[in-house]
Structure formats: C-alpha cells, structure tokens
Amino acid sequence: MWRRVYALMIKEFLALLKDRRSRVVVIVPPLVQLLVFGYAATFDLNRVPFAVYNEDPGLASRDLVARFTGAAAFHLVAAPSSDAEVAPLVDSQRALMVLHIGPQFSRELAAGRPGAVQVIVDGRNSNTAAILLGYVSTIAADFNADWLSRSGAAPPAQLEVRAWFNPNLESRWFLVPGILGLLTLLVALLVTALSVAREREQGTFDQLLVTPYRPVEVLLGKTLPGLLIGLGEATAIVLLATLWFQVPLRGDLVTLYAGLFLFLFSALSVGLMISSVAVTQQQGLLGAFLFMVPSVMLSGFATPIANMPVWMQHVTLINPMRYFLVIIRGVFLQGAPFGVLASQFWPMAVIGLVNMTVAGFLFRRRLY
C-alpha cells in the first residue's frame, strides 16, 4: 500500500510542479506577499505630513517645533499664517496634523504657567490619528522634562514604560510571523483544494478510480504533497523572516514545527473537504477564497481577536489559524516553551481530525 501511495505522491508532485500555472500559484503569491507585507504592511508611521501654525515669536515655541521637524515620524509640509488656512490643509489631506501654537505661548511658559498648544488631527483614519497623538504626547513630555530641569523645577511623578518582547514596538515583528500562518494556509489550500477538481476536469480522476487505489490511499497521496510543500515553504519564510527582516526567533524550533505540523494538518483537511465537494477548479478556487478570507480576518492576524464583538470571538474558536498565530508569535517573540502554548495545540488537532473524517466521508461518497 505504501509503495502505491508513494507513487501517487510522486505523480502529484510532478503534476503540480511541471504545470506552469500551478507552479506560479504555489511560488509567486507567497513571495510577493512576504515582500509586500514585510514592507508595506506596517502600523508604524513615517514622515507624516504636518503643518505648524505658529503665532508665537518666542524661543520656546521654536524649540518645540524643532522637536517635531527633527523627528523621523514627521514631515513639515506647510506653515499657515492664519486660521482660515488651516481647514483647507486638513480637508484636502495635505497635512494629517496641524500644530497650533498661540501668541502667548513663550510668555506663559516663562511665567511658569502652562502654555497651550492645540493639535488638530485628521481622524479619517482613526488608527493613524491615535498613533499620531501618542507620538505628540511623547514629544511634549520630553519637552516638558527638559524645560523643567532647565528651570530647576521638580518634574511630576513619571510613568515608567517598558515593552517586553518588542522593546521598540515594531509592528513588523508582529506582522511578519503572522505571514507565516497566512502563507502556509494559502499554499495548503491551493495545493489540495484544486487537486481533485483538476483531475476531474482533465478526466483523469475516473482513470484513477478504476485502479486498485482505495479512497484512503488517494486521500493520503493528495495530502502528503501539500504537507511537504507547506513545510518547505514555511521553512523558507522562517529563514527570510529571521535573516532578512531580522525578526528575533527566541523559542525552540521543535515547538514551532509541532505547531506548524498541526496547523498544516487542519488546513489540509479543509482543503480536502473543499476538494471533495468542488467539481470544477473554479468552484475549488471560490471555496478556498471563501474559507481563506474569514479565517485570516478572524485569526488576529492584523487586528486582535479581543477587539471583536463577543459572539464573533466565539466564532473564531473554530478557526485553526487563530491558534497557530499565538504559537508562532509566542515562539518567535516570547520564546515561549511548549508548556505555555499547550492549550493552543489540541484545538488544531481536534479541528484537523474532525475535518479529515468529514473529508474522508465526503470523498468516499463522491467516489462511489
């Protein structure tokens, strides 16, 4: 039996890798997405266009403005000189933020009274706005500390902030390991979901069914290539993530690969389920897409599961990717050992087993 399965597996590999179209599907999207995600997908802000409406002639205001223009996150695009000029700048999105310093600023400060600074932020993208406001208050706090120490006054009690695992809070460290999950899912689905449909379309499936292959052997022969390709591609992404994108890999590889194996198992089981139902490649593709989109969105890949409505959070419990993301991020950034992540492993195994059983059942029914 194993020799037959091996022969089928070799055939699957050859058929997959010799076909230009499927070779492209398996290799190109992962690479492109890794690059795009690695570079384009970031919540960190960089050269945000801002304007300064400074009515104060004093030195203090110039010092404050210099702190903004000197920061890499900001990029000065305009210096309006009247109230009327402010609104068009923000409306037209030429400036995402306007810093408005009143005429009395330096004088108030010198007099030991708080100097008022108004910050107008474009809230159309509220996430950018919130991050922007965070940057602004950090700069203001620095300014305050320096000003107070120069004037000899006692600074107020400070909140000391430390970030574990990702001290500079780089969102790339968060997103790149997530891509490992995304791309593994994509490849596993594409390899399996279309494979039976492709054979049906080419008429080779009947030919396969009249051979002595048993359904379980066909199932195995279709799953193993997906498993091997998934493992290979995941390894490539792990290497790229650590060597190219410099994301720290602090945990042990055994935990990572154990998680990867279980995740692939559950993803392949879904792919086979789609495969056993889809008659054409078109349907297989649509099925893969309709499974892929929600499972990425509801996995905590880009936005945390905790932010979703409670009923939606319950829905995510059947999504294998949510568990895998916890595992890879835990292994990569936290160096979490197997024990800490144990609760993430068994749900994937259960999902995979249930789906495999259903896929096997559907497969048998479609076969006969």
Next chain:
Amino acid sequence: MSPDAAAQVVLELRGVRKQFTSGGRTLTALRGVSLGVGRGRVTGLIGPDGAGKTTLMRLSVGLLVPDEGQITALGHDTARDPLAVQSSVGYMPQRFGLYEDLTVQENLDLYSDLQGVAAADRAGRYGELMHMTGLARFTGRLAGRLSGGMKQKLGLACTLVRPPQLLLLDEPTVGVDPVSRRELWQIVYRLVREHAMTVLLSTAYLDEAERCDDIVLLHEGEILGKGRPGEFREPLRGRTFSARAPAIGKRAFQKALSAVPGVLDAVIQADRVRVVAREGATDIPGQIARAFAGSTAEAVEPRLEDAFVALLLGRGEARAGAGPLPARAAPAAGTPHRPAAFPGPVIEVRDVSRKFGDFYAVRRATFDVAQGEVFGLLGPNGAGKSTTFRMLCGLLPPSAGTLRVAGLDLRHAASAARARIGYMSQKFSLYGNLSVLENLRFFSSAYDLFGRRQDGRIAWALGEFGLAEYVSMTSQDLSLGHKQRLAMACALMHEPDILFLDEPTSGVDPIARREFWSRINALAEGGVTILVTTHFMEEAEYCDRLAIMADGEVLTIGDPASIKRGQRSEAMPEPSMEDAFIGLIERRARGAEAA
C-alpha cells in the same frame, strides 16, 4: 481566372498557410492549401481531428488571418474586410454558440437582432425555419434542455435567420443521432435547391462524405485529394471484395488476409471481411479461395473509406519506402496473456436503470458479455452508453438493477478486483504534463507493479506501441494517434482480464483506427473480454455482438449480421448498420404511438 469562372467560385483559398504557437511549440495547421468552392454545390471537407478543418473554416469567415496566401469569400478578402464577409456568410461553429439559458425563441430573437433582420420579416422567417427544423413545438424551451440533434438544428436555424449566400458548417453532425443526422442533411439539400445556397461542411464521418457533391480530403494540413465522390472511388473499382470463411473465426481470417501479399487493407464487416487489393494485384478472389478452404470472395462496390485508406497508405509507403505499414506492423499484443477461464458471463447487466433527477439516462438495460467476446455499445451521444459504461466500472451507482463484472459489483469490490480490469476513457485522460515514461511508471505502480516486473512491462509498452522515441516527451504534446497508443499502453500495463474502452477511436484517422482494432482483436483472441462503446457505425461491425442504445434504452442486442438482417425489407434488401439503426428507432417511435 476568367470572369465567368470567378462567378462560379464563391469561396477561394490560394496557398493558405497557418501556424499556431502555444507555449513555445509551433503547430502548423494548414500547409499551403488551395481550393475553390463552387456556387450552389455542397462541398465536404473530410479529415480526422487535427487535419485543419476547423482552422480552414475559421480562416474563411475572417476569424483568423492566414500567415500566407489569400482567401476570397463572395468577392471579399477575408483578412482585409472581415465584416463584409461576416455580414453575407452564415457560419455554424462546431460547438454552436447557443445560449443554453435562453429559450429557443430568445436565441432566434438574439441572432435576428444581431443579423439585422427587420421586425416585419421575422414572423414569416421564423415560421419557415421552425417548420423546416421541426422545432415549432419547442419555442418556449430552454436551449440547454434540447437533445443534441435539436440543438444542432436550432443552431442551424439561428445561422439562417438572414439567408446567407454561403453557408459554412463545422462538423454539424458530431454527437447527433442518425435520424437527426438524416434530417440535417435533408435541410442542407433543401437550402441548396430552394435558395441556391452554397454549402461547405466539414465532417470526420466518411460515410457522410458520400452525400456531398464535391469532396476535399484534408490530412495533416494538406489536401490529399479533391473531386466528386465517384472520382475517388473510381480507381478502386475492381479492387474491393467481400470475403467469407465460415470455418475460421472472422478475426483470425482478417489477420490472415492482411498477410496476403496482394492485400492492401482487410477489415471485418459483420461476419465477413472486406478486402482492398493493391494496385496491380490480380485475381484476389482466386488467391483467397485457394488459400483458405471453404472461403468465398465476391467483388463489391468501393467505398470512400477504401479510397481514403488507399490514399493514406500509399503516402505512407511512399514516405517510408517499402517499410512495413502501421496497419500491418501492429503485432499481436505481446506475450499473450491468457486469463483463467471464467464460468458464465463475465459481464452481467440486469434491469439496470440510472436516473438523474427525473431524467432516465439508462432505463432497464439488460445484457451479458461472455469471456473473450468483443461487445459493442452503439448509439449517439446521450443514448446512455457512457452512463452504462461508468456504472460497470463502478464509477456511478445504478438507481436500480444489478451489475456484475467477473461476478463482483465493482462499487463494493476490494481493490484487488479492480486490478483485473483495464480502462481507457473517451477523451485522452492521462496526466498531460507528465512525460510518457512518468505516465507509464505511475499507472504500473498503481497496479502494484514494482521493480523488475515494472521495468519489464514499461520496456514492453515502449516497444510494443512504438513509443520508445517519445519517452521523455510531455504526453499532451503527443499527436492524437500517439496519445491513444499511450492511453492503451497504460490500460494494459497490468495485463487485465477485462478491458473497458469508451469511444477509444473518436477523432482518430482510419489508419490509426485499424491499428487499434488489430490490437483489440489480438487481445480478444487471447481470451480478454472487451466492452467498447462507439458511435462509428462501421466499428460496430468489428464486434462479436452489440447492443444498440437510444434515449437510455437498449433497442436490440445481437451480432452485427443478424441485426442488419432483422431490418431487411423490400425497400432495403441490404441495409447498412445505419439503416438498421434508423429502422429500429422508427419502429420504436411507431410502437410508442400505437401504445
């Protein structure tokens, strides 16, 4: 060309070449074709799949532009002025573009709009077309729900909403039952007679070509010959015979006859063997009578197929010197594999029905196949052949009835039982992007052949089927004939006892078909049971017994000679297989009316 002659030629091709490139490969579809289609005549474009028929049709209506040469249709250059051609020519593509989710009437309306038929003219035109095609009762039906023959007639009606001067039909009779086929031909002749229309149609059926005024024989992009059907047959007059040797089995007789020096071609025809003599060979009947005791041979009228085969074989000989001909070179299928004797029928079908929704694809079919028999399922597309076939292979469960293959139901049988059957399906269904060797290796492994035995069988297949020089070629790049050989090799890797063949020869040229059948005959002689489906009437003659199917029902079962004999009448003393088929269908229709 004189103006007078120019008026006579409606479509003219001069030195037309056309190449296609796909994926780095260049395929020459037409190599310097010149021909003229005369006004008011029915010209048949004859050739196997891949001969270039469709390319020629598409070039003629300006859908393709020739690489070289010039095409003039109704006085317009098709490359330079395609719109002018398209507004005066009627063209029905192979898969006619009916919108299956539109009704018959809606399809007609659409094509009338597109062809600019004035609203006032429509009612009269529709009435005429519907009467001619017999579709008047079905105007409200969705086109997708029509039978193959009715679809084809609707397609023709849509092409004719604005009567064209020149009508091009690309394989109009593929997948159409013999009755509808006859009706289609009647329509074509009526158009020529009443509207002085010029018709160019292509077909792979040689028996149809006999009905044309002129014939153009196309083979691998070249014209092998053109003329009236009689002109093709004439050189063969006196060289065609029908031989009979009741003492010897018909297959052994055919094999022996092929080896007689003066014989060019020998094919089984029911219980007889049809013989075509080589040019210059004398006294063939005498030779046969002397060589085979008790045999008789009489002269018969030559057929177009005889002429076609003679032309092709002549070319092959000219090319390959005096080397062996493919038809003859086909050896017996290797070391004869003798299946263990099986008591009782190898294939048993009892009251089997298959429903899809409320539609019966097969209704109460019953037949048996004995060991070593070549059993044919004959019928047009949609007759239920493929459904029956798939049920036998265990690919589809029956809705009612029982099926047994070697005493087992393949649906529930252990995988070892499936190892005893070989299967070759309708369209080429091997892994197209795998090489010849990879395909052979995979299918032999699938049947548990490993190691030395596997290598031995692969070597056998490569030698036996002449595939050795194509070992590393991607199988989708093979020619149709080689693909068919590879498919058969894959089906025979494990030396099956029972062989299922689903329309194995559709689209293959007559030479490859002969080669194929000589292998089948050899296998059957060795005791292998063979079930074959076909829609070629003449292939039915090669079978020991056959079941004729139409609309999901088995009309009759018997050996070819007795089926034909059963339809003998005063009007038809020597019915052909097609005549017999039509007779059976008409009788059933009368029976239905009476009931």
Next chain:
Amino acid sequence: MNAGSGMRLRGLLRKELYQVLRDPSSVAIAFLLPVFLLLIFGYGISLDAEHVPVAVVIEQPDADTASLAGRFSGTSYFAPVFMGDMVRAEAALRDRSVNAIVHLQQDFSKRLRRPDGAPIQLIVNGTDANTARLVIGYVQGVWQKWIEELGDESGVSAAVPVSIEQRVWFNSELRSRNYLVPGLIAIIMTLIGALLTALVMAREWERGTMEALLVTPVTMGEVLVGKLVPYFLLGLGSMALSVAMGLWLFRVPFLGSVWVLSCVSALYLLAALGMGLLISTLARNQFVAGMVAIVATFLPAFLLSGFIFDIGSMPAVVQAITRVLPARYFVSSLQTLFLAGNVWSVILPNAAALAVFAILFLGASRRMLRKRLD
C-alpha cells in the same frame, strides 16, 4: 449609431438581462458576497481596543493606590485584574492572559510625593505592537489625569509646561469602524466589479458562444457595451446595498452628498468592470480569469489602498505602486465622503484619476477585443 447598431445592442442587452435573471451566480456575487464580506470584515476588523485585560499589581495597598485602581476599573478601556505580586502578573503577561501590567511599587504613596519619583511602572506585551501602543496611550491618559487631579487636591507637583489640547476632526471618538467600513466598501466593490465581468466574458469564450457572436455583423464595441451596461447596473445595486449596510448596520456617519457618492462610485465601477473585462479578454478561461481577478484586485486593494495601512509611511517604491491602483483613489474618496463631506480638493483629483483608469481599462479591452480568434 445607426439603426442596425441600435437593434444589435438591444438584442445583446436583452440576452444579458435574461442570463442574469436565470443564472443566480452573478446575482449572488453582486448581493451575497458583499453582505458576507462586510459582515466578516465589519465585525472582524477593529482597531479599537476595549476591555483590555490589564494586571494591576498593588504591593502596598493604601488610599492612593485604591484611588488610582478605581480609575482603571472605571473606564471601559480596561478590564483590570488585581494581583498582589509580580510573579503571578509576569506569568499572566507571558501567557497573554493580560496585555499589560500596571505595577504600583512598594512605597507608591511616599515616592509619589518626591520630586524624582517613579513609583509606577507599566510593562506591556509588545508582541502586538499596535495594541501595545494603544494600551500605553490609554494608561498614560489615566495616569496623567489622575495625577493632575491629585495635584489640585494635595499640591503634589503636577504642573505641566506644555499642555496639549487634542482636536480630532471628522471622527472625534476615533472609532476605527468609521474609517474601516468605507474602505471595506471600496475593496468589496473592487472585487465584485472585476469578478462580475471577468467571469461572464470568459464564459462566452469557454462555451463557444463568442465564436458565434463574432461571425455576426456585431462590432466589438457593441459587445463591450452590451456586457458593461447590465453589470454596471448590478454593481450599482451592490454598492447601494453595501452603503446601506454601512449606514444602518455599522452606524457610520455620512456627511457627503449622495449625488457625489453616486458619481464617484459610477466612475469607480467603470474602472473595476473595465479591469474585469480586460482580464477576461486576455484569459478567455473562467478559472484563470477568476484567479487573476482575485489576486490582482483583492490583495492589492486590501494592502496598498490605504484602507488600513497608511500609504504615506510605506517605502517610496511601494508608494509609487499604490498610485497605479484605482482602489487607492476610491478608498480616499469614500473615507472623505463619509467622514468629512464633499471636500472638493480631495474628491476632484480622485475622481479624475478614476476616470483615467476607467478610460484606460475600457480602452485597452476594446483594443484587445479584436474580432479574431488568434
């Protein structure tokens, strides 16, 4: 346009209408897909962290710590878990049962009143950098407010030289759904527009009906218009449904005018449908066309349109790529129309870009769609 052309166009349009009515798949793409995607995305994507689990470690409880702890319990941003020691808290941070630790140290009250005091420490789990940053902001806000009020009451030094007065325009509560939903609508329309036409055109090639159309006197311009009009109307219906869901299900404000929205959407639909037509003209196969439509529209629209990730912060090369994506201009237009109103300085350049894309894609399809088979 002559009479023949009018008749042919009418025939094509009627045919397409029947097909749409009889084949549920295009209606499903136009109406079920947006509902499905909007529900998944609308509820699934949210950047507003609420009820963030935070461990509050109080080593020496007293009146001050109780007052500060009360602030954490009193806001919907946090779901505080009170703990007595750091060991448990750190374990909780590691296994992600809390996102942050607020650590009030041994002599909190004493050091609070000393000039150099840093009696309070915040440790966040930086794995999810964005959430971490939001949590830091929230905690800082709570702390700042508490210490200012404490200063007013007890004279603890809390004077701040610069006080920032925040004004967030257009979306003052910083509700992420308000900007995500308009962006989502843009992405969904990209997918649907391209998918609708990509599949129908490829279907004609696959079923062989295109060959029959080609040999009639119909011109390719007529075929194109015949395809465009029905799916354009279907797309507008789909757009209306999505906007209605945004307004009434997700409660996103809409400040612009419906008229401008319709015009911009119409332009965008033309561009998206044109892209689909172009894809299917080149692919001639439903499977390839569907695959390309998804890959070429969905992912770029999702990642590079400024829908969620800020375009201005991307590397220059990637920014240049975003300029050739129609979705980018539509996302920006929709966010502005919903949250800021008819801001012509944003709408007009975007509309112009969309018009250029529409002309480009439709023109290219027209050119590629020759009355030939090769």
